[in-house]
Amino acid sequence: xxxxxxxxxxxxxxxxxxxxxxxxxxxxxxxxxxxxxxxxxxxxxxxxxxxxxxxxxxxxxxxxx
Numbered sequence: 591x592x593x594x595x596x597x598x599x600x601x602x603x604x605x606x607x608x609x610x611x612x613x614x615x616x617x618x619x620x621x622x623x624x625x626x627x628x629x630x631x632x633x634x635x636x637x638x639x640x641x642x643x644x645x646x647x648x649x650x651x652x653x654x655x
Contacts, residue, residue, distance in 0.1 A: 591628065591633055592628045592636075595625050
């Protein structure tokens with residue numbers, strides 16, 4: 591999620607600024623707050639590879655949801 595939001599934020603910066611609707615402004619606020627929260631947690635340092643490695647390592651334990 592962190593990677594997705596940072597990529598989206600970067601794309602928006604590169605596309606330039608245009609007038610935004612109130613719905614778009616609300617989405618920007620949600621993105622900002624989410625990135626702010628996630629950047630303070632350890633998941634900021636996770637990558638798809640580390641998550642995949644974790645899932646493979648846990649597969650042998652046959653955990654249920």
